[in-house]
Amino acid sequence: MKTDWIPVLLFATTGLVVAKESISAYRQKKKEDAAFSVWLGNHRQEDVWRGWSSLQIPTSTDSGRLIQYGHDLIANTAQYLGPQGSVAQISNGMNCQNCHLQAGTVPYGNNFGKVYATYPLFRARNNGIQSIYDRVTDCFERSLNGHAPDTSSREMQAIYAYIKWLGEDVPKGSKPNGTSIMKIKYLERSADPGEGMLVYNSKCSSCHGKNGEGQPSPVGAGYSYPPLWGPHSYNDGAGLYRLSNFAGFVYNNMPFGADYHQPQLTEEEAWDVAAFVNSRPRPHLNQDRDWQLIAQKPVDFPFKPYADTFSEAQHKFGPFQPIKDEQRSLQNVTK
Numbered sequence: 001m002k003t004d005w006i007p008v009l010l011f012a013t014t015g016l017v018v019a020k021e022s023i024s025a026y027r028q029k030k031k032e033d034a035a036f037s038v039w040l041g042n043h044r045q046e047d048v049w050r051g052w053s054s055l056q057i058p059t060s061t062d063s064g065r066l067i068q069y070g071h072d073l074i075a076n077t078a079q080y081l082g083p084q085g086s087v088a089q090i091s092n093g094m095n096c097q098n099c100h101l102q103a104g105t106v107p108y109g110n111n112f113g114k115v116y117a118t119y120p121l122f123r124a125r126n127n128g129i130q131s132i133y134d135r136v137t138d139c140f141e142r143s144l145n146g147h148a149p150d151t152s153s154r155e156m157q158a159i160y161a162y163i164k165w166l167g168e169d170v171p172k173g174s175k176p177n178g179t180s181i182m183k184i185k186y187l188e189r190s191a192d193p194g195e196g197m198l199v200y201n202s203k204c205s206s207c208h209g210k211n212g213e214g215q216p217s218p219v220g221a222g223y224s225y226p227p228l229w230g231p232h233s234y235n236d237g238a239g240l241y242r243l244s245n246f247a248g249f250v251y252n253n254m255p256f257g258a259d260y261h262q263p264q265l266t267e268e269e270a271w272d273v274a275a276f277v278n279s280r281p282r283p284h285l286n287q288d289r290d291w292q293l294i295a296q297k298p299v300d301f302p303f304k305p306y307a308d309t310f311s312e313a314q315h316k317f318g319p320f321q322p323i324k325d326e327q328r329s330l331q332n333v334t335k
């Protein structure tokens with residue numbers, strides 16, 4: 001009789017042990033969940049657009065191969081179209097992806113997510129409707145300080161095919177989070193090139209060079225670290241020459257390795273280093289025909305004339321909020 005209790009007892013103790021284990025596993029899980037929510041709270045987890053990897057390009061078809069060529073032109077522009085380009089010599093040696101990170105796929109890395117969904121569109125800089133080809137041409141003429149291949153060329157068609165492939169799932173007219181460049185908060189003061197020089201020397205010059213000249217790639221065309229000013233950099237008609245674009249880009253992406261979850265600069269450092277870099281010499285572009293509707297110039301467009309009363313210097317370095325406020329009230333008067 002006594003022996004019959006042994007399995008029962010064994011069963012009961014095992015039961016107790018299992019129950020105790022599962023309670024402590026449950027507690028452990030709760031602890032981990034709590035730690036995970038703290039981590040989530042400290043890291044921005046927005047629903048952002050992220051582009052396809054180039055490994056997903058369907059390269060077994062002709063149209064896939066055109067998309068792949070478009071990707072390669074964006075990633076290695078210099079090899080095909082730089083000063084010693086194999087197809088043409090029409091740009092400054094930079095690659096599109098120096099500014100459109102990982103071929104335009106990175107959240108807040110100046111990506112191409114909204115391009116196919118939003119173009120053609122009216123652009124005040126160009127005083128008219130702009131197509132994707134026109135926008136790409138702008139970057140060739142300004143950011144790459146050169147000129148664009150013909151619209152009918154295989155190169156332009158390939159770049160178009162790649163941008164379309166990246167963005168064709170984005171609903172027409174919508175601008176998903178994380179596309180292009182983040183607008184960061186204006187400073188209350190003007191951005192300070194002197195402070196920016198200190199930021200530059202401590203956080204940028206190790207890669208981009210003491211004189212902003214960058215470092216050419218030891219293998220092939222292009223740069224290991226692209227130039228930030230001087231004759232081989234973007235010209236003063238380029239998007240990055242506007243302080244808000246430069247500050248928003250570097251805030252989320254520089255020093256290289258930073259991303260929008262973990263910016264490595266403060267917003268002040270981003271504005272100040274933008275003021276420093278954009279005060280250094282660079283190629284000039286005649287922009288007389290841009291922004292014919294002067295009231296539509298962005299607050300940080302650094303060349304007169306303006307519809308408001310602020311100086312060129314304030315339009316270059318800020319503070320920008322007072323300009324924005326006056327622009328708003330001017331618009332209300334004319335309405």
Ligand code: HEC
Binds near residue numbers: 074139159
């Ligand atoms: C020196 C930096 C730089 C380089 C190099 C550059 N771009 Fe750009 N690009 C910009 C900036 C800045 C913008 C404007 C972003 C904004 O206004 O939000 C832009 C905008 C664009 C846009 C429109 C994006 C949008 O969301 O509306 C396209 C398309 C584009 N570039 C294509 C190219 C292509 C193709 C190349 C290479 C031939 C290139 N870019 C090279 C800086 C650059």
Ligand code: HEC
Binds near residue numbers: 265
């Ligand atoms: C560890 C090296 C490194 C550091 C440090 C670094 N960058 Fe960069 N930067 C890069 C690389 C590499 C690219 C090109 C990215 C690519 O092609 O994928 C780049 C691209 C850029 C670009 C766009 C391309 C151009 O040449 O105009 C800007 C603007 C820029 N960096 C600004 C800065 C600023 C400002 C700092 C300091 C706050 C900084 N970077 C620090 C490596 C670096």
